[in-house]
Amino acid sequence: MNKSIKYLALLLIIIMPIAAYADGRVRFNYRVSGSDSNPELGAKSVSSYKQADGSDGSAQDKLDSQSFSSFSIHYVSDYGLDFLGGGEILLGMYQFDKSYKTNITCTSVWLHPVSGSAVCANGTALASRSASGTSRSLDIGYVYPIGEMSVGGGIALPVLGSSGDLTVEWTALGNQLSLRTAAGLGNTESLSPEGKSFSSFFLNFGYSIDAYEVLLNYRSISSTVAAPLDKTKGVGAMLSSDELSSSSTTSSISIGVGYRF
Numbered sequence: 001m002n003k004s005i006k007y008l009a010l011l012l013i014i015i016m017p018i019a020a021y022a023d024g025r026v027r028f029n030y031r032v033s034g035s036d037s038n039p040e041l042g043a044k045s046v047s048s049y050k051q052a053d054g055s056d057g058s059a060q061d062k063l064d065s066q067s068f069s070s071f072s073i074h075y076v077s078d079y080g081l082d083f084l085g086g087g088e089i090l091l092g093m094y095q096f097d098k099s100y101k102t103n104i105t106c107t108s109v110w111l112h113p114v115s116g117s118a119v120c121a122n123g124t125a126l127a128s129r130s131a132s133g134t135s136r137s138l139d140i141g142y143v144y145p146i147g148e149m150s151v152g153g154g155i156a157l158p159v160l161g162s163s164g165d166l167t168v169e170w171t172a173l174g175n176q177l178s179l180r181t182a183a184g185l186g187n188t189e190s191l192s193p194e195g196k197s198f199s200s201f202f203l204n205f206g207y208s209i210d211a212y213e214v215l216l217n218y219r220s221i222s223s224t225v226a227a228p229l230d231k232t233k234g235v236g237a238m239l240s241s242d243e244l245s246s247s248s249t250t251s252s253i254s255i256g257v258g259y260r261f
Contacts, residue, residue, distance in 0.1 A: 024077030027092070029204075029217045029256030031070040037248045038063055039100045039131070047240050049110035049119065049177070057110040057120070059238070061129065066100035070252055072202075072217070076143050076152075090141035094156050094200070096221070096250075099132035104174070119177060126174035131193070133164030135223075137200065148208045156200035156221075166191040166227055168235055179233040189234045191227040191244065198223045206258060213258030221250045 041061035049057035074092030078084050104127040110120040120126070141154020168189040170178060175187045202219040226245040229236030235244060 024075060024088075025213065025258045025260040027072075027074040027076060027206075027213065027215055027256055027258040029072045029074075029215055029254040031068070031096075031252045031254045034068070034250065034252035036066065036068050036098075036250045039066060039246060039248060040102050041246070043107065044239060046110070046238055048237065049113065051108050052111065057106070058108040059104060059126065060107045061102050061104050064101040064103050064128070066098075068096065068098050068250060068252075070094065070096035070219075070254070072139060072254070072256075074139060074141075076258075084142075087142055087144040088152075090139065090143050090152060090154055090204075092139045093160060094137045094139050094202075094219075095134065096252075097132075097134050098250075100130075102129045103127075104129060104168075110177070120173065124173065125171050126177070127168050127170045129166070129168050131164065131166045133162065133193070133225075135162040135195075135198075136160035137198075139202065141202065141204075143204070143206075150206040150208075150213075151204070152206075153201065153203040156202065156219075158195070158198040158200075162195060164193045164225065166193045170234075177238075178235070179237050183233050185233065191229070191235070193225045193227040196224040196226050196245070208260070211260045213260065215254075215256035215258055217252075217254040217256060219252045219254065221248075221252075223248055 040063040044059050046057040046059055051057055072092055072094040074090050076088045076090045078088045106120040106122060106124045108122055109118050112119050137156035137158045138160055139154055139156050141152055143150050143152030170187045175181045200221040202217060204217045206213045206215050224247040226243050229242050229244055231242050
């Protein structure tokens with residue numbers, strides 16, 4: 001993402017509340033529950049190795065563990081704008097951190113393409129796949145007070161930066177069958193995931209108690225990431241593909257507190 005866009009977004013968050021000269025409130029939300037789609041790749045065909053009946057070898061990428069955490073910081077104010085009709089503008093930052101690990105195994109007997117001898121049996125471990133990442137977004141929304149309560153919502157724009165790591169730790173056998181050993185490479189294959197798409201919306205509800213607020217927030221996130229592969233070795237050779245792509249959908253329930261000043 002262009003650095004100037006990131007800096008502009010940060011300035012919107014920091015400067016606009018200071019320049020507003022209007023009453024406002026600060027809110028903090030933290031995820032307490034929700035759901036996250038399974039990141040495992042499931043059953044895969046391995047065309048470079050055959051079974052006894054001539055069909056492609058088969059493998060499985062199965063989830064071992066995963067974690068997800070998130071929080072948001074918002075500033076809410078009418079900024080002295082009469083056309084908002086009694087409502088308020090919400091600006092802030094949303095961040096989530098995600099990680100997971102999957103295990104890759106053979107699910108059939110693989111035969112060597114030349115000798116015809118068995119090289120992998122059903123259930124044999126080939127590798128583990130580990131991923132972790134952080135994403136920061138600019139939240140923009142609208143809040144409408146109703147007495148002591150408030151309702152609102154908005155969208156998240158992925159302009160504040162993200163980072164991610166994806167590694168495949170091959171077993172000695174997996175490294176050999178994926179042709180990495182022949183290429184003089186070690187057992188750790190590092191991939192470079194890149195975000196391809198991102199969309200997110202949120203809904204929030206607040207209840208005021210004097211100068212404080214109790215908050216409940218719902219958020220949905222859909223994203224797709226992809227990592228380029230080398231078809232001559234490693235994951236690319238196993239899948240006969242030049243890209244590893246995965247999509248996820250996450251929902252979050254967050255609770256929080258706000259302070260009016």
